[in-house]
Amino acid sequence: MTRRVGAATAGFVLLAGVLSGSAEAAPNPGGQTANAGAADRQERRADYDSRKSLGAAADAQPTVALRRAIVAEPSGAAVNTLRDSLGVQGIVDIDGATGTPRRVAKLDGYLTAASKKKPADIALDYVRTHSAVFGLDSDALSKLTLRKDYVDVAGTHHLSFVQVADGVPVFGNGLKAHVAKNGRLIQVDGSPVKSLPDAAGATKVSAEGARSAAVKDVAGDSAAKVTKAATGATRTTTFSDGGNAKLVWFQAAGGPRLAWQTIAVDEGYVHVVDAASGEVLYRQNTVDADNGSVFYNYPGAPKGGTQQNVSLTRWLPNNSPRLAGNVAHVWSDVNDDDIANPDEEVGPSGPRSFVYPFTDFSATVGGKCSAQYKCSWDPNTPFSWQKNREQNAVQMYYFLGVFHDHLNAKPIGFTRTAGNFEAVDGDAVQGHAMDGANTAEGLPDTAHDNNANMNTPPDGIPPVMQMYLFVPSARFIAGNSGDDSAILFHEYTHGLSNRLVVDANGNSTLGDIQAGAMGEAWGDWYGLDFLVSEGLEKDTAAVDMMVGEYVNAGGTIRSQPSDCTVGAAATSCPGTAGAGPGGYTYGDFGRVSAAGPQVHADGEIWMQTLWDLRKAIGSKKAQSLITRAMELSPANPSFLDMRNSILQADLVVNGGNLQKKIWKTFAARGMGYFAAAVDGDDAQPVEDFSLPPAASTPRGTLTGTVTDQDTGAAVAGLTVGFGGHASGFAGDLQATTGADGKYTITGIFPGTYAKVFARGAGYDIQVRTLSISSHTKVENWSVRKDWAASSGGGTVVDFSGPDYTAFGCGPGKLIDQSQAIGWGSDIGEQFIIVQLSGVVNISELVINPSATCGDDETASTGGYRVETSPDGTTWTQAAAGTFPAGTVTPTVVPLTAGATGVEYIRYTMLTSQGQDAGLCPSAASGCSFLDSTELAVYGPAAG
Numbered sequence: 001m002t003r004r005v006g007a008a009t010a011g012f013v014l015l016a017g018v019l020s021g022s023a024e025a026a027p028n029p030g031g032q033t034a035n036a037g038a039a040d041r042q043e044r045r046a047d048y049d050s051r052k053s054l055g056a057a058a059d060a061q062p063t064v065a066l067r068r069a070i071v072a073e074p075s076g077a078a079v080n081t082l083r084d085s086l087g088v089q090g091i092v093d094i095d096g097a098t099g100t101p102r103r104v105a106k107l108d109g110y111l112t113a114a115s116k117k118k119p120a121d122i123a124l125d126y127v128r129t130h131s132a133v134f135g136l137d138s139d140a141l142s143k144l145t146l147r148k149d150y151v152d153v154a155g156t157h158h159l160s161f162v163q164v165a166d167g168v169p170v171f172g173n174g175l176k177a178h179v180a181k182n183g184r185l186i187q188v189d190g191s192p193v194k195s196l197p198d199a200a201g202a203t204k205v206s207a208e209g210a211r212s213a214a215v216k217d218v219a220g221d222s223a224a225k226v227t228k229a230a231t232g233a234t235r236t237t238t239f240s241d242g243g244n245a246k247l248v249w250f251q252a253a254g255g256p257r258l259a260w261q262t263i264a265v266d267e268g269y270v271h272v273v274d275a276a277s278g279e280v281l282y283r284q285n286t287v288d289a290d291n292g293s294v295f296y297n298y299p300g301a302p303k304g305g306t307q308q309n310v311s312l313t314r315w316l317p318n319n320s321p322r323l324a325g326n327v328a329h330v331w332s333d334v335n336d337d338d339i340a341n342p343d344e345e346v347g348p349s350g351p352r353s354f355v356y357p358f359t360d361f362s363a364t365v366g367g368k369c370s371a372q373y374k375c376s377w378d379p380n381t382p383f384s385w386q387k388n389r390e391q392n393a394v395q396m397y398y399f400l401g402v403f404h405d406h407l408n409a410k411p412i413g414f415t416r417t418a419g420n421f422e423a424v425d426g427d428a429v430q431g432h433a434m435d436g437a438n439t440a441e442g443l444p445d446t447a448h449d450n451n452a453n454m455n456t457p458p459d460g461i462p463p464v465m466q467m468y469l470f471v472p473s474a475r476f477i478a479g480n481s482g483d484d485s486a487i488l489f490h491e492y493t494h495g496l497s498n499r500l501v502v503d504a505n506g507n508s509t510l511g512d513i514q515a516g517a518m519g520e521a522w523g524d525w526y527g528l529d530f531l532v533s534e535g536l537e538k539d540t541a542a543v544d545m546m547v548g549e550y551v552n553a554g555g556t557i558r559s560q561p562s563d564c565t566v567g568a569a570a571t572s573c574p575g576t577a578g579a580g581p582g583g584y585t586y587g588d589f590g591r592v593s594a595a596g597p598q599v600h601a602d603g604e605i606w607m608q609t610l611w612d613l614r615k616a617i618g619s620k621k622a623q624s625l626i627t628r629a630m631e632l633s634p635a636n637p638s639f640l641d642m643r644n645s646i647l648q649a650d651l652v653v654n655g656g657n658l659q660k661k662i663w664k665t666f667a668a669r670g671m672g673y674f675a676a677a678v679d680g681d682d683a684q685p686v687e688d689f690s691l692p693p694a695a696s697t698p699r700g701t702l703t704g705t706v707t708d709q710d711t712g713a714a715v716a717g718l719t720v721g722f723g724g725h726a727s728g729f730a731g732d733l734q735a736t737t738g739a740d741g742k743y744t745i746t747g748i749f750p751g752t753y754a755k756v757f758a759r760g761a762g763y764d765i766q767v768r769t770l771s772i773s774s775h776t777k778v779e780n781w782s783v784r785k786d787w788a789a790s791s792g793g794g795t796v797v798d799f800s801g802p803d804y805t806a807f808g809c810g811p812g813k814l815i816d817q818s819q820a821i822g823w824g825s826d827i828g829e830q831f832i833i834v835q836l837s838g839v840v841n842i843s844e845l846v847i848n849p850s851a852t853c854g855d856d857e858t859a860s861t862g863g864y865r866v867e868t869s870p871d872g873t874t875w876t877q878a879a880a881g882t883f884p885a886g887t888v889t890p891t892v893v894p895l896t897a898g899a900t901g902v903e904y905i906r907y908t909m910l911t912s913q914g915q916d917a918g919l920c921p922s923a924a925s926g927c928s929f930l931d932s933t934e935l936a937v938y939g940p941a942a943g
Contacts, residue, residue, distance in 0.1 A: 045218045045269070045805060047512060048283040051097040051172070051251055074099060076736065078132035083732055084747070086111075088695050091644070092133065092732045093634065095191035096719065096761075098173055098251060100135045103634045105187035107647050108656065115183035119157040120146055122185050123177030135194035136175075143196060144175060147504070153413030154624065154653045155181030158631050160504045163249070165196035168235065171248035171261055171272055171282070174504025178632060180652055187648065189634055190504045193251050200247065200258055203275040207237035207245035210260030213278045214271035218264075226266065241266040242461055248272065250281050257281070265464075266338065268455045270507060284508065286498070287455040292354035292394040297536045298484050298550035299358055299374040304536040307358055315401035316354075321347055323354070323393055323431075326423045328400040330431035332389050333466070334438040336448060346393040356391040361478060368477045368553040375478040379471050382442025385434055388480070393433040396467060396482040400429055403492050406530055411624035418631075419459040419499035419506070427462045429495070433482050435466040444469050452481040454491040456498040458506050463495050470551045477553050484550040485536070487557075489527030490520075497522050500630035501637065509635035513597060514589075514680045518642060520603030524562055525610045525626070533619050539563060543572040545611065558600070559592060562607050566668055576601075583608050586639060586670030587687035595854070596820070597683040606639060609669040613646075616661045625649045625658075636680040640724050643671050667691050676723035676755035678767070683820065686723070686754035693749045698774035703744040706737045706758055709784040710843060711940050714741030718763060718783065722748070723755030748772045758783055762792015762837055764817060764936070787937040788815045788905065793837035797872070797904075800832075801825040801930075809853035814907075814935050819890065822933030824853030827915070830930055831908040835872065836937060842868070842899040843939035845879070847907070850888035851931045858914030858926030860888055867906040868898035875906060885913045890934065901942045907935055 074094065082104070083092045089107035094100070105111065115122050124141060127134045136144075144161040151157055157179040163170040176190040205213070208228060226239045236246035243263040249256040250272050258275040272282035292312050297304030316325045322345045323330040331340040349355050361378050362369035369375035376392070378384040404421065407414035414420045421429045436448025449471045455464040467482035481487045497519050498508040510519050524547045531537040532545075539545060543564055548557035556562075564573035570581035578591035584605040593601035614622040628649035634641055643666045650658045666672065670687025677685035706715045719726075720743045721734030735743040752771045758781040759765035766783060788794040790812060799811040802825060809824035811832050823832065849861035866879040876898030883891065914926020921927055 045283060045285065047285055048280070050281045074133050074135055076738070078130070080746070082130055082133050088747075089692075090732065093726070094734075094736075098135075098191045098193055100192050100194060101133060101188065102191050103187065103189040104130075104133070105189075105632075105648060107644055108651070108659075110180065110184035110186060110651075111188070112183075112185040117183060119149065119159055119177070119179040119183070120161075122179050122183060123159055123161075123175075123188060126177075126185055126188060127175065134175075134188075134192065136192055140192070140195065145169070147174075148417075148506070150415075150417035151181075152418065152628065152631060153410045153415075154628060156186065156628070156631075156652055157181075160506070161190075162504055163193055163196060165249060165256075166198065166200045168200045168247045168249055168258070169505065170196065170256065171250050171259065172503045172505060172507060173251055176504050178652075186652055187632055191635070192504075193249070193256055196249060196256055197258075203247070203258060203260075205260065205273065205275050205278045207260060207262075209278065210271075210273040210275070211239065211243075211245050211262045211264065213273050213280065214262040214269065214283075215264055215267055217271065217280050217283065218267050218269050243457070247275065250274075252281065263457055263461060265455075265457060265461060268464075270458070286457050286508070287453055292398060293356060293358075293391070294395050294398040295358075295483065296485075296534075297531065299360070299376065299479075300370070300372045301536070301550070302372065303538075304485075305372070309355060310398065312354060312398070312401070314405070315397070319352060321345075323397045324423075324428075325401075326428060327404040327421065328397055328429040328431050329423075330393050330397040330400070330433055332393055332437070333432035333435045334385075334389075336432075336436040336439055338432075338464070346390045349390070354390075354394045356388075356394055358391050359387040361387075365472060365478045367472045369472075370553065373477050373479070373550060373553040375472070376480045376483060377469060377478055379443065379469075379478055383438070385437045385469060385480075389434060392480055392482050393431075396431050396433045396488065399482075399485055399488045400431055400465075400492070403489050403530070404429075407492075407496055407526070411620050412627045414496050414500075414627070419502075421463055421495060426460055429492075430462050430464045432464065432466040434480065435468055437469055444471075450476060452487050452491050454494040456495045456508065458508075459499060465491050467491075475555070476551050479551045481551065484548060485531060486524075486527045486547050486549065487551070489530060490523035490547065493523040493526040494519060496526065496627075497630060500627070501633045501635075503635055511636035511680050512599070513683050514602075514638045514677065514685075515636050516599035517589075517602040518606045518637070518639065520600050521606035521610065522626070522630075524558070524603070524607045525614075526623075528562060528611075529614060529619055529623065543568060558604050558607075560604070562604070563611050564608055565612070583669075585687050586675055586685055589639075589685050590683050605669070606642075609666065609671070612669065613662065613665045616665050617658050621654070621658065624653055625662075628653060638677045638680040638682065639671055639685070640675060640677055641680065663691050673749075674724070674751050674753060676725075676753065678721075678723045678726075678755055678757055678759075678765070682723070682755075688754070690751075693751070697749055699746070700748045700750055700772045700774045701744065701746045701776040702748060702756075702770070702772060702779055703742070703776060704778050704780040705741045706743065706781045706783060707741055709782045710938055714739070715760070715763070715783060716741060718758055718760035720745065720758045720781065721756070722753050723757060723767070725753070750774050762786060762789050762794075764789075784938055786817060787836040787838060787840045787939070788834050788935055789817050789837070790815050791817060795835050796832060797835050798833040799830070801828065801830040804853060807853055809931075813852070814932060817934070817936075819848055819934055822848065822850070822852040822931060824855065824859075824929060824931045825909065827912060827926075827928055827930050829908055829910055831906055833872070834905045834907070834935065836903050836905065839870070839901055839903045839942040840937060840939045841942050842895060842902055842937055844937075845893045845895060845905075846890050846934075846936040846938070847883075847893050848888075848890045848933040848935075849883040849909075849913075849931075850933045851925060851929075852933050853929070853931060855925035855929045855931055857886070857888060858912060858917070858919055858924040859929040859931045860913045860926070861909045861911075861930065861932045862913040862916035863910035864893075865908040865910060866893060866895070867908075868895075868902045869904040869906070870901045872904045882911075882916060883913065885917050887913070890936075899939075902937075905935070905937060907932070 093103040095102040148160040161175040178186040238244045243265040245262045248261045250259040268287040270284045361375040439445040472478040545563040546556040564583040566583040575581040579588040590597040629645035632645045672688040672690040674688035726734035814823035851859035867875040878895040878898040912926035914924045
């Protein structure tokens with residue numbers, strides 16, 4: 001039975017009316033052939049960053065000290081001094097993984113006055129002045145190398161400094177700065193590493209070994225073989241697929257480690273692999289699944305639906321023998337081998353002409369085909385797509401050229417220096433028209449239909465866009481995503497956002513939850529904005545903005561039109577059962593889809609908000625601010641982070657003249673001043689419709705002490721913060737507890753804050769709703785350390801059964817402190833061994849046996865066994881029993897033995913609740929799968 005995709009699964013989406021953020025057809029374990037294209041692989045591994053779990057990757061065989069390591073925060077006095085100097089809308093956002101600023105800025109002003117100095121000097125002078133906050137002394141500053149300084153179309157310099165030690169750059173972390181054309185410093189970000197080793201030393205793992213480890217991590221033994229191409233003088237090895245491996249420093253909890261950064265183009269991933277142990281420290285999926293005769297829009301469209309002869313000379317060299325120029329190379333990759341075979345290239349139809357007529361299959365196919373939505377192939381006739389093979393490749397080339405020029409021009413300005421896609425820089429788009437059309441004896445197989453995707457590696461490596469045929473159904477016509485302008489523009493925009501929302505090294509930082517949702521929304525917004533601006537679609541007073549209108553025969557691949565306003569009638573904006581009718585607001589996050597948080601569904605909230613913004617300030621202003629905001633974005637932004645970046649962009653571009661309209665637009669969608677999200681990974685943000693309080697409003701203070709619930713001792717190094725105001729918002733309302741467990745947060749506007757939190761490595765997060773007055777409020781916290789938690793250094797050392805990490809529900813999810821997704825396995829006795837972050841006298845063991853990974857309740861664990869060990873060798877049975885049917889919440893498991901001096905836990909799932917209820921064999925999930933969501937261990941340290 002094929003593992004199904006669950007509500008919180010990262011990296012996959014069933015095509016229930018959505019397009020690619022990753023590969024989006026249903027996963028098919030074991031069904032992938034060795035020569036399948038990278039972007040077609042349905043088993044996309046979830047992104048992973050060990051820096052989010054302080055200590056998880058501290059050492060190949062980490063000691064307890066390293067696994068417990070917590071990066072020191074900067075001086076509280078220094079942070080408070082800087083924050084106070086920036087005023088009400090100042091930002092000093094400290095990254096917990098480095099103890100240095102993720103972002104320093106002012107939403108209502110600049111960090112420095114105008115200057116005629118060089119932009120790099122302006123930025124470094126500011127960092128030097130505030131070295132206690134940035135953690136960079138003169139030696140650390142000397143290890144900065146200016147990687148990039150590009151000037152956007154508004155005249156702003158965007159600088160990226162890479163930290164380098166012994167010729168080896170730091171991965172991900174670094175220093176970014178943004179300087180206005182008059183020399184005023186706008187923002188500094190990047191989370192630099194405080195100290196670096198003096199020498200790299202030798203590596204135990206070679207470049208080839210690191211690439212092999214990376215490929216095995218995502219593709220097992222099924223990956224296509226590549227060969228070593230060359231080794232550069234900068235410790236970089238390139239491979240035949242266009243990817244490479246280079247030495248980097250990677251910030252682990254125990255300090256920087258020497259590692260290999262690998263880019264596997266065929267597989268579509270960036271990895272960082274420990275150079276001593278071969279351990280995967282970081283994984284990022286780079287695939288976002290979503291003279292000729294051409295259509296300006298789509299075949300049959302009221303505007304732009306009739307083929308026109310246009311000049312391709314803007315994008316195609318004179319007398320070109322194929323569709324290859326500076327902006328793209330397009331061929332029909334019908335066998336999906338990612339190679340432009342001679343019979344897949346499309347040559348001229350005549351001298352300097354690529355005129356190929358479109359053959360309409362509507363009369364043959366019937367169904368939803370019509371004069372307005374013309375079908376382009378017959379799924380009942382193998383190889384029927386050959387009739388339009390050349391036409392579609394030309395069409396795709398035209399769309400790529402047109403949209404390249406649109407994004408390149410002002411006011412968007414996605415230029416070469418900004419990281420766009422051009423052959424002159426070695427990264428023209430590789431367009432695969434009709435990808436996989438001949439993978440099932442003249443027809444597309446199920447992994448190559450009803451979809452589209454965009455694989456965007458870092459700058460300098462060509463992106464790959466793959467467009468598939470659509471199979472007719474009650475929803476779709478027999479069309480081609482390469483003929484649908486909105487779909488192709490959506491995919492291209494994934495390239496824009498992944499090249500602009502980056503770290504100092506140029507790696508995309510768009511995460512899975514809120515940032516991923518914005519990635520999908522930007523794809524929809526830029527495409528529809530262009531079509532409306534060109535007069536190819538109309539944005540009337542009625543609700544009529546449809547994404548994927550062509551393949552849906554007048555409908556949309558989203559749940560409702562993209563121009564639905566808040567409070568719109570259900571007749572035009574039906575919404576969903578979870579979110580209700582009308583335009584969506586921030587509080588609908590995780591409710592638009594019945595499956596829970598989902599990037600395409602939740603992206604509709606951001607898309608509708610941006611369409612409101614377009615109406616409020618105009619298309620050109622919106623294009624400018626939305627793009628500039630990407631360049632100013634912190635890593636893995638939340639909706640609130642990006643709202644702030646749009647406000648900041650307005651300050652830079654328009655002198656802040658549109659601030660009121662911007663605030664009004666976002667507040668109306670629930671992203672007002674008191675809206676709350678803990679961070680970009682928060683799947684349950686809280687909406688608010690308030691505008692910012694007046695600057696003259698008296699403010700209050702929050703103070704208190706944080707203690708350990710099991711020991712009563714003070715807890716140092718934990719963060720107390722205000723969700724929505726501690727990830728890049730006004731005043732940066734957060735503080736770190738001192739050695740005495742005390743914290744103080746000042747400058748708080750009176751009001752109710754929905755997500756005030758206390759959290760730290762290994763401690764369960766606590767979230768409270770607090771009302772703050774203009775006086776001092778005392779709020780004490782008693783937090784609980786979960787010794788099994790991966791964020792505190794707990795690790796999975798062994799497990800049985802399949803590894804469903806590719807579906808976002810691998811064994812590591814059992815100890816991630818989340819009750820939303822867990823460990824999914826198959827029926828049969830399945831065990832997992834967890835090494836705790838220290839030796840513990842267990843006072844309480846808590847297990848959530850509920851089903852996960854998209855399975856129904858019957859897959860929840862029924863029979864179970866728990867064993868404990870001081871050394872991982874000698875085991876004592878501590879508990880055994882059965883969770884009754886319907887047990888789907890965290891449940892205390894009493895221990896009858898083996899509770900003292902414990903460092904290892906072995907948890908065995910024996911049966912599913914479906915088996916225990918006598919439901920098997922049947923279609924119930926519990927007859928095929930066996931799951932548990934979370935395991936937690938509490939108590940004082942032994943000894």
